[in-house]
Amino acid sequence: MTLYAVTFYVLAAIVVLSTLLAIIQRQVIHAVVYLIVSFFATGLLFYLLGAPFLAALEVIIYAGAIMVLFLFIVMTVRAESGEDKGEIYQWLPAVILGIISLFVGGVLIFEIPGSKTGLSTGMATPSAFGQFLFKNYWFPVEIASFLLLIGLVGALYLGRRESRKGSEDRR
């Protein structure tokens, strides 16, 4: 039980717990807050597993951008009308299936040869990672940027305020 291991388990506990809390919140805004915690912890896990650049990105994009976006939306739409009553039958099938999957997945994972061998520490410096990325994956990166652009355009298109005439036509 090294210090690394202790750190990992602590962080894992935080991640699981905060995610669990997030998904059972009735208010979306609470869920988002819990999730930010979860993502921070995940970022730390990334750091622990030798991906400092990704850890930074995790914090910036997930915990920062995405969650903030959620917050904005929650505040914009303000409509919690159709929110769940939290009845048990609603959760039951999903939970049962999840537990089965978890069991099967766990069995599968520990049947993999080498799954019990420990991970030794390592670190990919951001510069090394950057060089690797643009050496081997320059084209997918471009594609990804293109994807983001399209996402942007799509979001703009969907979110634009409809002219009154158009909306009347649609009704």
Added chain:
Amino acid sequence: MINNFPWLTTIIFLPLAGSFLALFFARRPMFCRWTSLWVSLADLFLVAWLFTSNLQRHSWSTGKWLLAEDHPWIESLGIRYSLGLDGISLMLIFLTTFLTVLCILVSWKEINAKVGTFHFFLLFLETSIMGVFLATDLFLFYLFWEIQIIPMFFLIGIWGHEERVYATVKFILFTLAGSLFMLIALTGLYLIHGAKTSLYTFSLYQLIQTPLGFSTELWLYGAFLLAFAIKIPIFPVHTWLPDAHTQAPTAGSVILAGLLLKTGAYALLRFGFPLFPVAARFSVPLLLALGLIGLFYAAWIALAQKDLKRLVAYSSVGHMGIVVIGIAVWNTMTLSGATLQMINHGLTTSALFILVGMLDERVHTREIANFGGFWKKMPGFSAFFLFFAMASLGLPGLNNFVGEFLVLVGTIKTWPLVTWFGFAGLVLTVIYILTVVQKTVFEETRNEKFREQPLADITVREVLILAPLALAVLFIGLHPQPVLDLFEGPVGVLIGFLK
């Protein structure tokens, strides 16, 4: 040059290119019509040119592929893009391109809604049908076989008559059900061949050599036969056809009767029998019986029809019965006759459907009871109608006679009784055709409403549609030898498979 350039691919996919052109310019109907017409004409001339140039270069009688293409396609599964052209498929693609041109001309005035889409489907259909006639890889064949259902589905479903939805759903259910079985059998054959020879391939000529046990062969053959029988159609599974024909627009009926039915018979000839010779021979009595039943039954039922288009549809069942007999007997004469009969039926029945379509345009009904006295009102139309009706009942000197005669006379060597019944069945054909000719062309209608209706005789465009058909009918009737020479080689090869 002729052997290096991928002519077959060009022929198959030229209409597809044209179809997209039509789709893109869907907002300009006249442009769509002209484009499609020129593209299909170009394809027709391409085939005609191939015809003439090959006629000089090759000796037809060898039975080898006149043109073939073979490229690897999905290599991991042993699927190849292989096409082959011999005399039989040459005649059939000739017919295909010919009828497509006519279909476009026929639809010139009839189709006014969604013109671009219509021509898209029409040309798309042409591509897929020619694919079926040319493919020599079973997977490729299956692909084209399935694809051709889709445009037909839309052609009937969108531009059809009153009960088009019922008809089109029935059509697609029947054909899909049949080809599903074929797919299973096809895969089975592929796996068996692979397991036995450790060569996984869909090539027809490899699969022909697959050693099969009798019961396996019977099952596989049964599945293939079911798919083909539905398309041909053979007696008990023909009920989709009257509905589909009746409800389809004229061009749809023409393609359906003239070409789609031929794909079934062609597939039986090219794939069904050679792949499973033992089982096929086992099924001969069944096929003969069903063919004869189809001949009698359809002719009999046709007499009672009230809808002219439905009558022509039933006549198709009868004529295809003769084709089935010809294929089942499987000797030089009957095979040539059956193949010729496929062409003949494509010409005459298409012509009849076109004529019914013209009537529908003028009188706005298809009820036979509302027709009558056309000889006075439209002499040109009536002359053509009489001509094609006579061709359809097998008057010697016109095309159908040659095919029917070859089949029936060829049959006598092995199945004399079938010849007897076949000739007798032709009488029933005469009865219903003469009845309908009398009711439409000669007699006045009993329906007062339609009696005084003024009708315009056929226009130049319509003469342009009908005259080539009439010439083809006369040509095959009086001088079928060039066509029969084309069949001689391939038929010899086919016969070799069943020895």
Added chain:
Amino acid sequence: MIVPYGNVLLLAIILFLLGAVCSISRRNLLMILIGVEIMLNAAGLAFVAASLKWRLLDGQAFVLFIFAVAASEVAVGLALIVYSQRRTGSLNADQYNQMKG
């Protein structure tokens, strides 16, 4: 030596299933989207662990792409949610039942 490789994967699976359960059980469109985010995140975790195990940076590169996908998905998804909310006035997923056969 940090922890056995399997433990990290187990964590990823737990996270993934939590996300899945979230998107299935909740009826709120926003929560469904959040569940999807959690699942994507779990996948990223597995990739990073694998990258460390085999000492190959490709895994991390894929995480980067996952981020890109997640970001654009959230952008479009949220825009869609706003759009639908504007049209129907509800965020309840079961209101959209036009696909009923």
Added chain:
Amino acid sequence: MKTILFFLLFFPFVGGFILAVIGRYLPRRVAEWIACASVLGSLLMASLAFGAAGEKRYLLTLFDWIRVGDLSASMTVYYDHLAAIMALMVTFVSSLIHLYSVSFMRDDRDYVRYFCYMNLFVFSMLVITLADNLVFLYLGWEGVGFCSYILIGFWYSDVANATAGRKAFVLTRIGDVAFGIAIALFFLILDQLSIFSINSKAASLSAGTATLLALLLFWGAVGKSAQLPLIVWLPDAMAGPTPVSALIHAATMVTAGAYLLMRLFPVIALSSNAMVIIAAVAAFTGLFAALAALGQKDIKRILAYSTISQVSYMFLGIGAGDVTGGMYHLLSHAFFKALLFLGAGCVIQALHEEHDIFKMGNLRQRLPAVFWLYLVGSVSLAAIPPFGGFFSKDRILLSTFGHPEPIYKFLALIAEIGAVITVLYTFRMFFVAFLERPSLQEDFRKKDLKIPKFMVWINAPLAILAIFAASLNFPEVFGGKSWLAHYLASIPGGIPLSPASAPLERSMEIGSGLLNIAVLIAAYFLYRPEARFLGRPTPVVFRQRLEELLSSGFYLDRLYQVALVKPYQAMARILWLKVDEGVVDDQFDATANIFRFFSSGLQLWTTGRLSTYLKMLLLGFTAIVSALALGWYYLR
């Protein structure tokens, strides 16, 4: 020679083709000229061929037609003496009738269609006459059937006419089935479709096969020649224009059946059973039709039944093994029957489409030329010596009587009775229609009786031939030369199997000649204008019944209608609505319903709710993962 035969055959075809394609745009005179010229050209060619051929026979291939495997159906002609005579007759009669038609159809606007069909008919008939290959012959055979069909229904606006045409086509087609099968059988057994080769190989046929083939051919001929039991179409066929009846339904097409059997006589001759059947059917048909003719009122129907009866004598000749006799009767019949029909056409047109002989009368004075022409035809038909019909018919009766088989004596008796009745009905028609009858109304007498002179005089050649047909084959026992018999001696069956002795021949001919004359006199007393019961319905029920029975042709038509046509039509409806739409289609519908049942179960599944679909997603995921795990576990 090939050129001559080619033109002989294809002149009418070209004429018909031109008329069919551009006839509508030609001036009337030109169209008529094309039609007539093509047939006259054929006549010229036929005469040339007749002269050029001499004693030789020709077997010439004009075109290849169908050649697949062993089957070879080329357009080959076989020009022997039989064909030569027949071709001459066909072209001659049809030339005259074409010329006649020009004036007959002078008021009809559809003349192009008419002449087109007529030319095509002549072509098809010449094909039958000359063809060597049976398939080629079949082309002509069906071709004449088609032209006959379309010409019977020429005045199509009347439903009855079109129906008559259809009936004719269907009934002849029923006969053609047998012919088609016979062709196939020839191919099967002899590997030959050429008449010439078949005849030369016929000896190799076994007796049973020969009987089968002969009967099939006979059945085909029965359809075309309207013998029993396919008799009913010919009387109805009179619905066509009169020249058509003269050409197709008297002179040429209906005799094609007999001609076919003559062409293939070596096959027929192999089977004595078949010959007895042919002779028996022919004898009964003769009697049957003669009796039916006695009950008709329509002048053309009388002639139609008479045609049936006369054609049956040709079959009788064949059945008795006397091809020459059959051919002789065919020729003389062609002349006098065409004459009678054309004369009837003049009468009918002069009387404004009046067909009923009981409404005619006084024609001797008002149409004297027609009267004389018709008289010639009548005496020839009635076989009054020394006119052509007498010698030809008597030759057949003689050879039937002289046949060694005893059954033929009986058949000869029946045929003789038929011949007597022939005299009776012929002169019934003649006296009633042409002699003065005071009982007719005045207004009818005053009707204008103008017909073109040309139409009358064009019949003169036929009349001359009818008178002098006797000289074609004047029997040797009376010091004649028997030219036709000598000419036809070279064809198979040309010499009778059992020639009668000279004394028998002499006594027979004199006897039957006297008998016919006696009956003629009796007929005069029965049907002269002063005869009491003419034109008046008698109260005796029995006679009324008899008249009805005769005039309806022994109810044969009605029998077919009730026993065959009606059930067939009813069955068609039942098959369609009950079987096809019912049983066959319903089975597929039932299958579809099973699937619908299953799908309605599945319908509950598709709530359209997003959450349900997502649940299914997870379920699927779980299932897949579990399956993977299981598979992995077991495969490891």
